Amino acid sequence: MTVPEHIPAPRAGGAGLIETAGIEIIAESERTARPRDLFWPWFAANVSVFGLSYGSWVLGFGISFWQAVVVSTIGVVVSFLLCGLIAIAGKRGSAPTMVLSRAAFGVHGQKVPGVVSWLTSIGWETFLAIMAVLATATVITQLGGDGGSVALRIIATVIVAALIVAASVLGYHTIMKLQSVLTWITGAVTILYVLLTIPHIDLAAVMAQPGGSPGQVIGALVMVMTGFGLGWINIAADWSRYQKRSASDGAIIAWNTIGGSLAPVLLVIFGTLLAGSDPDLFDAVADDPIGALATLLPVWVLVPFLVAAVLALVSGAVLGIYSSGLTLLSLGIDIPRPAAAAIDGLILTAGTIWVVFFATDFLGPFQSFLITLGVPLASWAGILIADILTRRADYDELALFDARGRYGAWDWTSIGTMAVASVIGWGLVINQFAEDAPWNNWQGYLLGLVGGKEGDWAYANLGVFVALALSFAVAWFARRGRIRAQEEGGRAAGA
Numbered sequence: 001m002t003v004p005e006h007i008p009a010p011r012a013g014g015a016g017l018i019e020t021a022g023i024e025i026i027a028e029s030e031r032t033a034r035p036r037d038l039f040w041p042w043f044a045a046n047v048s049v050f051g052l053s054y055g056s057w058v059l060g061f062g063i064s065f066w067q068a069v070v071v072s073t074i075g076v077v078v079s080f081l082l083c084g085l086i087a088i089a090g091k092r093g094s095a096p097t098m099v100l101s102r103a104a105f106g107v108h109g110q111k112v113p114g115v116v117s118w119l120t121s122i123g124w125e126t127f128l129a130i131m132a133v134l135a136t137a138t139v140i141t142q143l144g145g146d147g148g149s150v151a152l153r154i155i156a157t158v159i160v161a162a163l164i165v166a167a168s169v170l171g172y173h174t175i176m177k178l179q180s181v182l183t184w185i186t187g188a189v190t191i192l193y194v195l196l197t198i199p200h201i202d203l204a205a206v207m208a209q210p211g212g213s214p215g216q217v218i219g220a221l222v223m224v225m226t227g228f229g230l231g232w233i234n235i236a237a238d239w240s241r242y243q244k245r246s247a248s249d250g251a252i253i254a255w256n257t258i259g260g261s262l263a264p265v266l267l268v269i270f271g272t273l274l275a276g277s278d279p280d281l282f283d284a285v286a287d288d289p290i291g292a293l294a295t296l297l298p299v300w301v302l303v304p305f306l307v308a309a310v311l312a313l314v315s316g317a318v319l320g321i322y323s324s325g326l327t328l329l330s331l332g333i334d335i336p337r338p339a340a341a342a343i344d345g346l347i348l349t350a351g352t353i354w355v356v357f358f359a360t361d362f363l364g365p366f367q368s369f370l371i372t373l374g375v376p377l378a379s380w381a382g383i384l385i386a387d388i389l390t391r392r393a394d395y396d397e398l399a400l401f402d403a404r405g406r407y408g409a410w411d412w413t414s415i416g417t418m419a420v421a422s423v424i425g426w427g428l429v430i431n432q433f434a435e436d437a438p439w440n441n442w443q444g445y446l447l448g449l450v451g452g453k454e455g456d457w458a459y460a461n462l463g464v465f466v467a468l469a470l471s472f473a474v475a476w477f478a479r480r481g482r483i484r485a486q487e488e489g490g491r492a493a494g495a
Contacts, residue, residue, distance in 0.1 A: 019171020055271020079229020
């Protein structure tokens with residue numbers, strides 16, 4: 001069969017220094033990864049002292065320690081389990097996540113969730129870079145230097161941005177090797193941090209934290225899910241597209257879930273112990289999460305702590321930049337993959353410079369931004385998960401690039417479902433940072449159904465759950481016939 005010129009032919013990603021494959025199908029000869037290889041990128045990107053900061057944010061919802069333990073465990077594990085389900089598509093179609101979602105949204109329709117995905121990735125990677133720069137400044141101050149120096153912050157920004165962009169430009173093979181090394185470095189220092197800060201825990205104070213209402217518990221749960229697995233879900237298949245076709249779906253789900261959730265569950269729980277013991281730390285985390293955590297350490301360990309913290313944040317940002325570059329290509333930008341990663345790197349650098357040198361507050365607007373994008377992203381995830389679980393055969397890889405193929409140009413059922421679910425979801429979330437991000441105060445117009453904007457449920461961010469569940473249910477039933485027709489047509493065409 002001759003492949004039309006507008007459809008990229010399968011190609012090798014290149015095991016050399018720079019990965020040459022973009023969004024095209026990965027050649028069979030390059031698909032040599034095993035499910036357990038997925039452990040390294042997910043674990044390295046999430047074994048960070050930054051995870052301890054979530055302890056303060058979870059308790060900030062007004063819940064008890066034991067409620068925080070349940071919320072942290074369920075939220076982290078379930079959110080990465082959802083990532084594992086989407087990772088299955090990478091093995092079945094050997095293409096990036098957003099290209100694979102063309103099967104559910106249509107070849108052109110995929111650009112709708114694609115824009116949301118790109119904005120989410122850019123936001124996350126910029127946030128991680130900002131955290132690395134601010135942490136550097138704080139630790140330098142503790143060492144007796146001038147952490148507020150403009151020159152220091154410029155140097156830190158350049159180094160952090162250069163590390164992130166360089167690794168993402170080099171691509172998949174370099175990143176996989178890098179992550180396996182970073183796992184041991186960041187993991188060892190994180191364990192050291194835990195051992196050194198155990199004496200700061202005041203169990204009596206922690207256990208004295210009063211319990212919260214169901215609305216407060218759900219709010220904390222949504223925050224944890226959005227901050228961990230749901231924050232990565234739009235790139236989950238990018239790291240499984242090099243998997244062997246014979247790889248077990250269950251193994252892919254398991255290693256994705258274990259790699260992503262093992263460290264965060266323990267770190268968030270330990271973070272609640274620290275935050276519940278120290279009101280000053282609880283408050284300081286809001287402005288400089290990692291820098292605030294560094295204040296608990298003796299001077300001799302600050303340098304390795306800083307190195308490990310920055311490397312862990314860089315590790316997470318590298319995954320984001322790499323995947324945001326692939327998403328940019330899926331939107332129709334016709335440039336090489338390394339160039340796409342470099343463009344996103346420039347955006348990251350500009351965003352980091354703006355926040356570090358000019359913005360007066362960023363955590364509030366960022367979290368507001370995250371919840372706003374989290375609603376349509378949750379809807380997209382529900383639709384794609386339903387599509388993946390309904391299909392019985394691998395994807396028609398060429399049709400993913402041909403609007404005249406079996407997946408069509410636009411799937412109006414999916415697009416309509418995402419639009420309606422997002423409108424409903426935004427009505428059930430509230431802008432918790434009204435003063436810092438007044439541009440987002442339009443949300444919450446359906447909260448009157450659950451007690452109004454002043455009730456406990458107002459801060460539960462139910463809209464994220466509703467968008468995910470509603471979209472999954474609609475797609476599960478409404479698209480089954482279309483999926484079966486696509487697969488039957490594929491068998492007939494193959495015959």
